[in-house]
Amino acid sequence: MLNVEDVKKWMENFDNVIQEQRAYLSDLDTPIGDGDHGNNMARGMEAVMAAITDKDFADVPSIFKTIAMSLISKVGGASGPLYGTAFMEMAKIGNGDVKELIPAALAGIEKRGKAVPGEKTMVDVWTPASALVQKDALTVEGIDQAVESTKEMVATKGRASYVGDRSVGHIDPGAMSSGYLLKALLKAEG
Amino acid sequence: MLNVEDVKKWMENFDNVIQEQRAYLSDLDTPIGDGDHGNNMARGMEAVMAAITDKDFADVPSIFKTIAMSLISKVGGASGPLYGTAFMEMAKIGNGDVKELIPAALAGIEKRGKAVPGEKTMVDVWTPASALVQKDALTVEGIDQAVESTKEMVATKGRASYVGDRSVGHIDPGAMSSGYLLKALLKAEG
Amino acid sequence: MKKIINDPKDVVDEMVQGLVRSYPDYLKRIPETGVVYRSDLEKIKGKVGIVSGGGSGHEPTHAGFVGNGMLSAAVCGEVFTSPTPDQIFEAIKQVDSGAGVFLVIKNYSGDVMNFEMAQDMADMEDIKVKSIVVDDDIAVENSTYTQGRRGVAGTVFMHKVLGAAADQGASLDEIEELAQKILPNIKTIAVALSGATVPEVGKPGFTLADDEIEYGVGIHGEPGYRREKLQPSKALVEELVGKLNDEFKFEKGEKVAVLVNGMGATPLMEQYVFMNDVLNKLDELGLNVEFTKVGNLMTSLEMAGISLTIFRVNDDLVNNLNYATHTIGW
Amino acid sequence: MKKIINDPKDVVDEMVQGLVRSYPDYLKRIPETGVVYRSDLEKIKGKVGIVSGGGSGHEPTHAGFVGNGMLSAAVCGEVFTSPTPDQIFEAIKQVDSGAGVFLVIKNYSGDVMNFEMAQDMADMEDIKVKSIVVDDDIAVENSTYTQGRRGVAGTVFMHKVLGAAADQGASLDEIEELAQKILPNIKTIAVALSGATVPEVGKPGFTLADDEIEYGVGIHGEPGYRREKLQPSKALVEELVGKLNDEFKFEKGEKVAVLVNGMGATPLMEQYVFMNDVLNKLDELGLNVEFTKVGNLMTSLEMAGISLTIFRVNDDLVNNLNYATHTIGW
Numbered sequence A, B: 001m002l003n004v005e006d007v008k009k010w011m012e013n014f015d016n017v018i019q020e021q022r023a024y025l026s027d028l029d030t031p032i033g034d035g036d037h038g039n040n041m042a043r044g045m046e047a048v049m050a051a052i053t054d055k056d057f058a059d060v061p062s063i064f065k066t067i068a069m070s071l072i073s074k075v076g077g078a079s080g081p082l083y084g085t086a087f088m089e090m091a092k093i094g095n096g097d098v099k100e101l102i103p104a105a106l107a108g109i110e111k112r113g114k115a116v117p118g119e120k121t122m123v124d125v126w127t128p129a130s131a132l133v134q135k136d137a138l139t140v141e142g143i144d145q146a147v148e149s150t151k152e153m154v155a156t157k158g159r160a161s162y163v164g165d166r167s168v169g170h171i172d173p174g175a176m177s178s179g180y181l182l183k184a185l186l187k188a189e190g
Numbered sequence C, D: 001m002k003k004i005i006n007d008p009k010d011v012v013d014e015m016v017q018g019l020v021r022s023y024p025d026y027l028k029r030i031p032e033t034g035v036v037y038r039s040d041l042e043k044i045k046g047k048v049g050i051v052s053g054g055g056s057g058h059e060p061t062h063a064g065f066v067g068n069g070m071l072s073a074a075v076c077g078e079v080f081t082s083p084t085p086d087q088i089f090e091a092i093k094q095v096d097s098g099a100g101v102f103l104v105i106k107n108y109s110g111d112v113m114n115f116e117m118a119q120d121m122a123d124m125e126d127i128k129v130k131s132i133v134v135d136d137d138i139a140v141e142n143s144t145y146t147q148g149r150r151g152v153a154g155t156v157f158m159h160k161v162l163g164a165a166a167d168q169g170a171s172l173d174e175i176e177e178l179a180q181k182i183l184p185n186i187k188t189i190a191v192a193l194s195g196a197t198v199p200e201v202g203k204p205g206f207t208l209a210d211d212e213i214e215y216g217v218g219i220h221g222e223p224g225y226r227r228e229k230l231q232p233s234k235a236l237v238e239e240l241v242g243k244l245n246d247e248f249k250f251e252k253g254e255k256v257a258v259l260v261n262g263m264g265a266t267p268l269m270e271q272y273v274f275m276n277d278v279l280n281k282l283d284e285l286g287l288n289v290e291f292t293k294v295g296n297l298m299t300s301l302e303m304a305g306i307s308l309t310i311f312r313v314n315d316d317l318v319n320n321l322n323y324a325t326h327t328i329g330w
């Protein structure tokens, strides 16, 4: 059961990795996208941190809503609406139970992006994560494996779909950042 | 005393060198100009050859006039009006006496370009050439020396003036092509 | 990276600022946003507003097409990054005067999702909004299982035709119908001679050898369908018109409009030479070219290259293309 | 050399052909020449014709400024090479309708001599011709012993002001007087990020290191006054506005028009960022900026870089700058 402090820690952890891996995420986005995923996420997380640090929140839904709005209004591109919708759907759950939160986030991403598993997007991380979390089996290894699995897929959604077969051999940047987000959650849960 | 055939031979000789040295003339024009002198002269001489080859001319002035018009209408840039005016003024002499022709050409170039000796232009070749020809002393060596003398001058006319002191150390391209023209004349005279 | 900028982070903000300060008679900015709208907005009272936008780096698209007879507002995102829904929503609110707002969206997942979210926001405030997703780039295979084709330079024709219709009083439904009608008749294909560098990225999205070109690239450095040695203009035209004709399957006597678009670093000289070859080829195909436009309209930062758009038209559409326009970019 | 062309020898001919075929409503060509004139020449019957021209490679200059309120005809020479007197003379004859013709010449020995010869030809046929030699580039020391300063982007302001005056019926003498009056009040300075390649030459006129810029270059790759490491836009503005102010010695409250001109390969994005910094700097100097223009107007093939023109104006001149114009390039 996450509380407001846990969510703050989660975001802090995530922000740290994003700022650290900013160039790497953009590099992942270069051969199969437009090279901006690291910048997009860094810009968004800066806004998130500005909006939540030293601020009081009544409950988990209200901090999720603030995070969602920051991402929606600062990231742009494909990842902005996807992550924004994910947090917006998590806010709607009304509590901090990750067994409900992760499936809600996944549903939001699916609704917004209309991708299904196997299309080499962040959905390929959220789908197994959502299954694992039900069995209390979400681990760093499980997440890494899901991220890694995108490497051999052919992209059919997002910018990476334009390179077609040539997308094979490259990890999807949004899958990587989603992996970071889920690992940041594990770390926040302790 | 040049006749029409001599003038044709003169132009043939000149055209040969120009086509051969086209790239070199443009190279001379690159550090201190705009790199087109070889192209300009090659384009002009192609037109001259097309206009005089296998054509009959009543006298020396009429072939000079045709040469002048070809150069004026095909070369453009600075060298077009200068060479064009030189041949136009030679046409006005009314005969083929080089002792009158060369000073007339020089006068035309001076009138058109308003340069005086020492400004690192073709005038620095035509001026000594005009003096030498009076003494029947125009030689390849004399011409080469005049061309070479432009190397140490600071340009104050034409595009080369924009590089100022940095023009020192480079031979003036128009001086070089004028040298070719005068040497082509010597060769035509036998 | 060799660019005339200050901090790469500020480039869009400073660009929009420079733009509206240079053309106060044409453009106003909603403070603290990337939204730019017509200074003379009162002139479209009661008419449908046309809004477009997308990532920056394609200038004069989109802000340069804001003005009488084209767009009512444009939303400038970060470089090559879709603008956010809240900003798009601001633009919608700014230009709606009751008749509704029509959105022209280029087909990229980011743009589609952000504009969709903005449309949801407008729905909640009872502003009538409709939209079209432009997908004119034939370099990409079209398939219902993928993202589909990208929106590129042909989008400018969409702006022009819809802007003219809106100015002449067309209703939101009529504009939607018109947009859907012309969409399949606008097709584009590009060739790149060099890549482009996003300021915040600092290195080019792709690189080509000194004698290499790439057919079919997108406007954000998306890879194309083939690399080969540099060809003369006439050979490029054979390839590009050939590809377009494979799609259109033109018959003699059909009417078309043609846009030759410079990608950013390609001089107008080359664009005119290329257009000359295009017109020769279209003559050969027996087409009637009714409208022609050449210039840097949908650029990709400092990419060198060209795109060719053909638009199958009728006389009404030609009138729309020739409709009087007051913008800085058309 | 990576260019979209066919045979380098044909590049100007094919460019002019592509241009007039793209814009038949604006432009006509005198067959077999580089002369392009207004399609609607009958509209200037009885008015002074304005003719400009020079080497090609500066597009949209000069042909792009042919049309109502600017030039009556333009003469396109070979790339970076003055056109020939016979072609200039053809242009003069084409646009003269009795009121005479005014020539706008950029100060290069070639241009000056060829236009002068054309003027002599016109004199012999009793066509009244007057002219101005534009020398706005302050990078070059001005001295009566040298060629003097080059004519660069400020020439476009000359076209605009004189074109507006001619359209309003000014006489040849009045236009000459106006030209001489504004000439000393138009000044330009440039900075290059890369060189340009003349098609027939095949290699760049100069090269700069990846992190190097050159202040004061001309529009044909003429060298400038200093090379240094790439600077942020704000620092470029300090240098260039500083140089211009050294010449103008502005006092607070003076009125100016400003042109930020892209040299060919520099995206509009950078030009707007630069303009934003220019306007900040001019505000600091207390100047009143009455007119602003940004874009690729006087290019140098695919050179990357920018030039900044400041024009000291009064209200009448601002009216001329805002005068309605119908050209493809303004």
Ligand SMILES: Nc1ncnc2c1ncn2[C@@H]1O[C@H](COP(=O)(O)OP(=O)(O)O)[C@@H](O)[C@H]1O
Binding pocket: A029, A033, A034, A036, A037, A040, A041, A076, A077, A078, A079, A080, A082, A109, A112, A113, A114, A115, A120, A121, A122, A123, A157, A158, A159, A172, A173, A174, A175, C080, C081, C082, C109, C110
């Ligand atoms: N339709 C979609 N559904 C799910 N994820 C998507 C979709 N489109 C893109 N993505 C994700 O977004 C990531 C790219 O994000 P980003 O680079 O920030 O945006 P953009 O593609 O607009 O530049 C991809 O790696 C992918 O994981």
Ligand SMILES: Nc1ncnc2c1ncn2[C@@H]1O[C@H](COP(=O)(O)OP(=O)(O)O)[C@@H](O)[C@H]1O
Binding pocket: B029, B033, B034, B036, B037, B040, B041, B076, B077, B078, B079, B080, B082, B109, B112, B113, B114, B115, B120, B121, B122, B123, B157, B158, B159, B172, B173, B174, B175, D080, D081, D082, D109, D110, D111
């Ligand atoms: N005012 C002048 N008087 C005499 N010669 C000149 C003058 N200006 C230029 N020249 C000559 O012209 C040459 C350059 O010719 P060219 O390169 O064909 O023309 P452009 O300078 O227009 O490119 C110079 O090398 C110089 O000899």
Ligand SMILES: [Mg+2]
Binding pocket: A029, A033, A034, A035, A036, A037, A077, A159
């Ligand atoms: Mg991306």
Ligand SMILES: [Mg+2]
Binding pocket: B029, B033, B034, B035, B036, B037, B077, B159
């Ligand atoms: Mg030269």
Ligand SMILES: [Mg+2]
Binding pocket: A034, A036, A077, A078, C080, C081, C082, C110
């Ligand atoms: Mg992006």
Ligand SMILES: [Mg+2]
Binding pocket: B034, B036, B077, B078, D080, D081, D082, D110
């Ligand atoms: Mg030249």
